Amino acid sequence: MNERELATPDRINSRFPILVGVFLTGCALVGFLLGISEEQDPGRDSWKERPVLNQPPKNQEAIPFVVSYSEIATAEFSKNPKLAMHFSQMKQQKPGIFDPVIKKPEMKNLAILDRVKTRAFEGAPPTIPHLVDDVRAEKCLVCHGEGVQIGKRIASKMSHPRFSNCVQCHVVKQSTGPFEDPPLNAVNQFVGVARPGPGLRAHPTAPPSIPHMTFMREDCMSCHGLLTRPGLRTTHPWFTNCLQCHAPSAALDQHSFVKLHSFTNKYRDLSQQTTETKQ
């Protein structure tokens, strides 16, 4: 190697940081200029006009070419039909009904703690932990009508019959929108019952009675079936007539004549003593 050959790499080496700096600045400038020339879109499309997502794409084969930077501003962007947006294309996990069920006490605790995250108390309608952009019932039912598992994510089947106005009870857990700080942030000291509690057993191997109401929980498999938190799964999902062994609570299901409030005993005696003021 002679000096001249050494000199060139040295020069490049010594100016390397500057060259890198110039290059990066140039990229940044180009990107900035392209960015500000983009048309400002006032907001996301009205959901009225939103394309329906859960229909299979029409043309499976056409894949648009990637355009160059200079063409981005005027290029026609469209959906990539190869993108698997339709449920029929997504790989759903379908656990087998005879798969071995592994249950440990800590799994149950985890399941209970997980449920508590979206419920103010046992029996409250869970808040929605995901974004909602279409509030119509048929949209919610796409996942929660039958339940679905994709990868590790489970959308459970709803436990109650179908109603028409899901969002009258289920609100989003954390709203997205142009919100400011709430006008107040008072802590709420409500402590709700967080779980139904273990079902009482007549003896150690007896089937536990149902410690919660079955109204709004008509489908046991929604919480205790296959597409559910492991800690709550039944050990015997192949049986279909749950209530033949697991007794519900007449009191919680509001079938029995619930004992009237203790104040009434006091007042019923006294009310017979009430005299109307002179008419």
Add this chain to the structure above:
Amino acid sequence: MKNQQADRRFFLKSTAMAAATALASGVAKSSSTTPGGDALPVLQGVEWNKAPCRFCGTGCHVQVGVKDGKVVAVTGDRKADVNKGLLCVKGYHVGMILYGEDRLTQPQLRVNGKLESISWDKAIQIISDRIRKTPEKFAIYGSGQWTIPEGYVANKFIKAGITNNMIDPNARLCMASAVTGYIGTYGVDEPYNGFSDLDHADCVILWGNNLSEMHPILFSRYMDRKLRGEKISLVDMTTRWTRTSQMADHVLMMQPQSDLAIANCIANQLIANKTYSREFVEKFCNFRGPDGPASLKGVPISFEEYQALVAEYTPEKVSKLSGLSVDELIWLGDLFGNPDIKITSLWCMGMNQHTQGTAINNLVHAIHLLSGHWGTPGDGPQSLTGQPSACGTVREVGTLAHALPGGLLVANPEHAAKAEKLWDLPQGRINPKPGYHTVKMWEKFCSPSEEKDSIDTIWVQVTNPGQTLPNLHKLFDQKAKQKGKFLIVSDVYPTATTKLADLILPSAMWVEKNGVFGNSERRTQQWFKMVEPPGEARDDCWQTLAVAHRLFLDGFEGMKKKDGSFLFHFTDKNGKTVPVWDWEKYYDHNVDEFLFEEYRQFTKIKHKHVAPYQELVKARGMRWPVVQDKNGVWKDTAYRFVEGSDPFVEKGKKFQFYHSTTGDDRAMIFFRPYVPPPEMPDDDYPFWLDTGRVLEHWHSGTMTMRVPPLRKAMPSAYVEVNKEDARKLGIRTGDRVKLETRRGELELNAWIDGRASCPPGHLFVPFFDEKRLINRLTLEAHCPISKQPDYKKCAVRISKVG
């Protein structure tokens, strides 16, 4: 050296091992007995009792779960006719409203600008002293969220005690136009029908109300029928696109105020096409026209005159005014002209908060009467009430400046005489001159005390005028600049109103006290106290009784009956006086029951018989009139004025409007003209400003903002801007904008196509946000008859900030 190093290493290793073991065992322990898992409170041991929900006028019943003196769960009551076990998100979380950490627990007096805790005794004495100084300038501002006993005590306190008739409720701002609409049409107030209409209707028309967010239980009661395969439809007549529009079958986007013209257009077509019900009209109706702009009862007109008056409201003409297409208007006309379908019209604030509120109410009743869509289940007009007891307390107990309990009027000598008899008052005690309606009351409170007709003391109970009055600068904020004013506020949390209060009284809330509500379908419903209120918080009812008794002891004549005894004198079975003013003994008796049974006597006068208290204890509400059948069973009434359902309808009459204005058992088909709103968009203020509500928050958010699931779902107010308008103004979702009206201004974040969408030229702001008081911008112009202001229409301009 080496030994030391070895020792050190050994020491480090062993401590590390020890630490690791401890950690591992700790983790293992914690995962098998995860704090929270087993330690979480459980359902066993919870005691359940019924109560109506604290929130809206639907009046769902809940089962409240109490454990260790606290509410720990809430579920829907399956035995309730109204909701059959289902609730909405507010109802499910209603148990949490009691537990915000900043509950008011001590009476507080403002001294030199600072709030100081005082005793109840002192607070009561202060109020008594204040009243005795200038009783004619004392007023009570009450609420449709008052329980019936609370409202009854306050009403008697003012009408029989203070006698200046200065009592008016916040329901003046929500239901007054519905009341005058009913009175003008049927001669008496309140829906003749109820929620069972939703089980039978083929078509429900919404006149400017967002049913899916505001009365969700009623919305789903109707719409769930579709899931059972029934062919029913929902028509959303609206000024903006809401969640209801999303789920409706037909959306008719109308211009503000054009509802008057649309209703007249339907009437016009019914007559022009001869599709009105000749039989129904000839047998059961009279025609009525207004004699001036503030005509409640109107004057008789003939059918031909009526025909001539509606003649100009042709579809072509109304289309221009309303923005509906000619086809849509013809479709509506044909709909009402079809005798084979059952049509239920529902409405709430869109029609009531209206500068022509009485008029539009009359008109919607009129088109149902004219077309014969009236009286059979599923077929008829039904006003929906917003507050849980605007019907039960305000309208039925008469806590209005001109009214007495049971639908009586102070200005009617016969009515006053009846009240004086029932209340054991000396003749002439009741003042025939009505007091101030809400807007006027606050106007007079905010004007100098030296003026003869001013108000210098207002006692606010169970409501938040500092946030909910229109034109707040004028009607509320001004109080701070006036001298000699005294604002007493009985409430549960600090609010926009307590900011200017001179005396704050901590109150018991919902199931912390006994109560009775009356919902939108005439259903009176009772509940018992289940938990203790916090600190020194006490029942509003007791507060009023205590002040009444202090006045009595201080020699105030008004608090005496004819025989000189205390106005609220009750005796128990042994003839012993019940000390209703003594808090320590307050729950030794059921004071609610004494008061309710006394009030019940009033309800018999105009056939509004409420059930006996003990019957209400057993029921999930009963719809008045409630009378005993021949077997002694107390029966409630599903349809008033309808034979077979209403026990007071004579046999063979089919429909009998026995309180008819014309005294001939007929209802009034009332003509009202289109009158434009007092303030419309112009060059300076080119947009309409609409205000309203969202599902998650009740009214001013004092309760719901303290419930985390509700607050997180809807944390703050915003302004809805139409997409095209936004594009022209260069506004994007999240941008800060300033709204200005002639009365005030407010900065908000813009939201385009958020919860709802406005049409071009309209803006919408919800009013639940205590820090973003949109009512500083609204207009207090009101219906000339009902005195109810219009929160839905005024002119505003919008500009981008920064």
